[in-house]
Amino acid sequence: MLTANLSPTPTKAEYDKAYRAKRKARKHELIELHQEVMTAQQEQMPNFTIGFSCRRLLRSGEVVNLPHEYAFILKGCQEFIDNPQRFPALFAWGGAAVNNIQCRTLIAKVLACILPNTDLIGGRIGLPTEAGLKTISYDQLQEDYSLRWGEYIAPKSFAKVMKYLKRANYLCSERINVCVDDAEGTVRSAAAYKQLTEAFFKDLKVVRYKEICALIIASRKRMEDKGLRFEWLNYRTIASGIQEIFNATRFNRYADKVMSLFTASELAQPASSPH
Numbered sequence: 001m002l003t004a005n006l007s008p009t010p011t012k013a014e015y016d017k018a019y020r021a022k023r024k025a026r027k028h029e030l031i032e033l034h035q036e037v038m039t040a041q042q043e044q045m046p047n048f049t050i051g052f053s054c055r056r057l058l059r060s061g062e063v064v065n066l067p068h069e070y071a072f073i074l075k076g077c078q079e080f081i082d083n084p085q086r087f088p089a090l091f092a093w094g095g096a097a098v099n100n101i102q103c104r105t106l107i108a109k110v111l112a113c114i115l116p117n118t119d120l121i122g123g124r125i126g127l128p129t130e131a132g133l134k135t136i137s138y139d140q141l142q143e144d145y146s147l148r149w150g151e152y153i154a155p156k157s158f159a160k161v162m163k164y165l166k167r168a169n170y171l172c173s174e175r176i177n178v179c180v181d182d183a184e185g186t187v188r189s190a191a192a193y194k195q196l197t198e199a200f201f202k203d204l205k206v207v208r209y210k211e212i213c214a215l216i217i218a219s220r221k222r223m224e225d226k227g228l229r230f231e232w233l234n235y236r237t238i239a240s241g242i243q244e245i246f247n248a249t250r251f252n253r254y255a256d257k258v259m260s261l262f263t264a265s266e267l268a269q270p271a272s273s274p275h
Contacts, residue, residue: 020155023139027146033061034150050148052078052108056116057147066116069215072206073120077111080104087203089168098164110153110161113144118196119230120207120216125194128228135176135233137191138162170200193232 034050037057041048050057054071056064080086081104090098090107097103117136118125126133138158145153165171176190201207207216220230 024152027143027152030059030143030146031150031152033057033059034147037061037063038150052112059143059147067215067219069120069212069219070116072209072212073115073204074112076204076206077108077115080108080111087168087170089170089199089203090164093168094164095167097160103164106153106157107161107164109149110141110145110158113141113148114196117141117144119220121220122230123196123198123201124230124232125196126232128223128230129233130227130229132229132231132233135191135193140191165200168199170197170203171195172197 034057038048038050041063049055050063052074054066054068054074056066058064076086080090081101084098084104085091094107098107114125117127119128119133124133126135128134138155142153142155142158145151145158162171166173172195174193176192206212224230
């Protein structure tokens, strides 16, 4: 009788632990990339920085300049570190933690990662494509934190910043859950819709200035001229993508089970011939 030497299917707890470890390792890879790029750039420009500057480090290792309006917008975030009343609603509703300069520094640094991923006219946080604005996950924003700051941010710390922003009515989000298997009731989720509110932009203040508004509108027009759209991808489109990923994963598991028959055959020892 053939016996297959196959590892058992991991439990949900084991899967979640492995997933968290994988995501943490990925962020440390991006931190190393940040350090490599900073070393190379500072050899040519000793004062080179990313941080609150009008630059962005891509996952490819390329440093790109953000549109000019971000110089004013990111400076507004930086000002919050030393001035807790720079964002009045955060000061009023953020809680006692906002009085701590370390907490304000963390909030400012996270905002500096969110805003380059934001449609500044509509407040949507996502990636513009020709089909519409794709949602991005909190994990992707944490990766951007590693790229911008060369530091690791724990998911719990990031979640606290999101809580402060929601408490101040600066951020709203809506989960996207998809039932991918009616028979078993299996549900999968996509990156949530996330939106910076009118209250946030009012407190940010810099977008009130005509010159900065003109820059923002001009940047939007350039992107629209390239064919990019800024309306959210609709739920049906996102759900269809989740369903396709689930189906592919499920059928890959079926294929793995079939392959295990051949693996078991290779592992089985042939019976010795009698002499």
